[in-house]
Amino acid sequence: MTGSKSNARRKFGVKPGVLCAVALPALLALASASASAKTLVYCSEGSPENFAPSVNTTGTSFDATEQIYDNLVKFERGGTKVMPSLAERWTISKDGTEYTFFLRKGVKWHSTKTFKPSRDFNADDFIFSIERQWKESDPYFKVTSSNHSYFNDMGMPKLLKSVDKVDDYTVKITLNQAEAPFLSNLAMQYAGIQSKEYAIAMVKAGSPEKLDQEPIGTGPFMLVQYQKDALIRYKAFPQYWAGKAKIDDLIFAITPDASVRWAKLQKGECHVMPYPNPADMPAIRKDPNVVVLEQPGLNVGYLAYNTTKKPFDDVRVRKAINMAINKQAIVDAVYLGTGMAAKNPIPPTQWSYNNAVKDDPFDPAAAKKLLAAAGLPDGFTTDLWAMPVQRPYNPNAKRIAELMQADLAKIGVKAEIKSFEWGEYRKRMQAGEHQMGMLGWTGDNGDPDNFLNTLLGCSSAKTNGSNVAKFCFKPFEDLISKAKVESNQAERSKLYEKAQVIFKEQAPWFTIAHAVQIKPVRKEVIDFKLSPFARHTFYGVDIKE
Template structure:
């Protein structure tokens, strides 16, 4: 969204102005929690999207067998207990009784089997399925309250995986009807009232919820890619929560007693995925040159106002296995020029990069940096939905569009290194069914990731991930940028909001005084 957009109010009132008038006129406004984020949701189906800020919208409406607590510990959700055999390959879950989906469909073993069957079916092509098919062999019903998972190989992060979007339970009835992308139907404490594309999502308390729900009566989600709009929304009372806080406004909000700025180490890695199937980016020397020409410290100062850390690895520092000693590409313009000359591009070359509106400035800074080595960067700024299509296009689609690079971020939250590296760099994760946006394929890396994922000893597993980081850095299928601190802000009257590292703000238990 560029600036403000009129939505039927008289005269020249803006979206912000209309919302403020509505807030003043409506006595029920105090019961509504309004959250503004910097991008629109991509789907109402948690299994058909992988975006953090979509996951936040879906969180109040969906549940998995397990959930993550505010202390980042696993807790029962739709499963009340679980156990595994000695091999770690067979897991048995006891399901919660008396639960129904928002459309009245019963939650039981058949629903669990149906949920995982849609992901194990390669013909479905759901966006989040790939990570499940890698490790889950089958899910079977024992009785209405018991299901058994059989894994293809040991996977230490299996229980964590069950808290992620692909494993959130959707109504089998709604899935069969094909309506989930536009109408959420889960078992959560909130159910969807309206999804007005381009404007808002409204959720209300689920009166038939099986558990305890102390949150607001309604949750309204809005969005804007304009940093100033997000800041103004919080300042004016249009939004109770903004996520993420635009870095240029963070210090000001921190010093204002009307608001609370929440800052913590993040799990999000910002990077540029390079199309390794498109010339000249198919040459590792060219990819390395772009890395040497990138001033990460300058980028953090210019873009993030210091609320980030220059990236040295495809893993974030909070992820087990992260190697802080890596420093593969210190700024070195002469080295970058020498590599380009060696590759046959002494005079540079032209390439394009697809960026979302909120990240346009990053693209512009990279454009200036890479110009110093003769690279002419065409920054293609796109609305979120258009960017998604460009980013997840297949090799033929990217070639036809001349898409050389994608500016993106990825966070596995607290789910571990495999869910950070496998979707982005594994040969079997090519877009559109995975998030390997640059179609990078490396047999050595694939073997490292497969071995690490099945290694039960934590120290041995982390050593393998150190080798994986080194291999990714050497082959340079990306230009690493920075690790973004998690920043969200609330009004001083808002409590019980918390965050899973990586940007997933949890608001379903929020209190608004």
């Protein structure tokens, strides 16, 4: 999940007259006018790309859609345990290749001004939501985007043998082989369930994109208004199958600047804020009206080398860059106590973390020797891409790029810092336009496969997927592929530990840091829980009136 995740897709735009936009102050005044309504304001860091769970890969978009859609299964709030959701229960065959899900009955859909559902959720909706990502013949395969990055990066097209409707409330999924993380994968956002009836109606109306722009789901909150770069307004869905949310109105006040988010939190203009500036933390901790929630983050920030482009197709060059950058100085200067230096592509909180792996030392003299051995005694010129936004795993990519640039200059490597608008940045990196570029990842399902396969596996290197290093190395691939189908966790762990050794030897990334997840929350907020996946879930949260 998270953070860096995205792919090439059309920009989300609201048609005039479709969703009425209101200025935030007016909206807040409107909310406070109703004495009985409980309103929670979340200072979101950015706009969603759209409201299509199947094509999004950024935490910003996941937060926006999580309120609207349900999955067959879900993670427990604040944890990684898989729980029933739209599936009440399920069975798994002894060989691990057949999953039968028994669906919840009486689950209602949201509605819009132009569409009222005629039936409850059933098996057709789940099958539609999978097939729009899987089958190119599906009318919705190319709507919003044909790049179903998560579905593809996890190898779902090869894994799925069939998805069959047994009856209206029973679905059977048959896999070509057993896969250990499969159930957890179904709890991830890409598997959010959309209405097939709504999809068909929008195709007939000649506006299929409305499915992803004016969404309806079965989730705890309905979308009321969206104004790009300003706000998202939701209302609690009174017919939610698990019971109406404790808050009545949920507002995402889109506030890209971290210091502005903090100012709004101080004034009570928002109740929860993500990704504070490390420099603001001493003041935040002193505020008597704010509680700081924190836990080790399931994330990694990194600099990816495009291993298909010269000179980064030579492992000696990649190793030289690794040794030329002073990692600890970056962590000290930029994370300011909110991160720890990373040596592996998975965080220490992830099971199978290999602590025996040694990080590349900071050794500019050795780096120069390696460059000379690679035929580059005078260094070379490269680009160095830096995200334009703050992310859970990287508080200031531009500053990190400047520190890297200065270190590289000392070994004769001239790095030109480049950046683009966030959506464009991700699209271009996934297309492999960069030589070196910063990104990162927040885990989505508590499984090492979500890092090692999704970010470094061959299938996601070949598509416009999340493997932006374009790293495809058979000894590494063999280990992670074997681990995926192994049911014994101890054996899986051994395979992933070996894969981390190969990762360090091949150096497709310069691993930067693992950030601590920090969430300042106003004291009037009741029972907000940190998600290990850095998601922001507001069902179950209450607020003191």
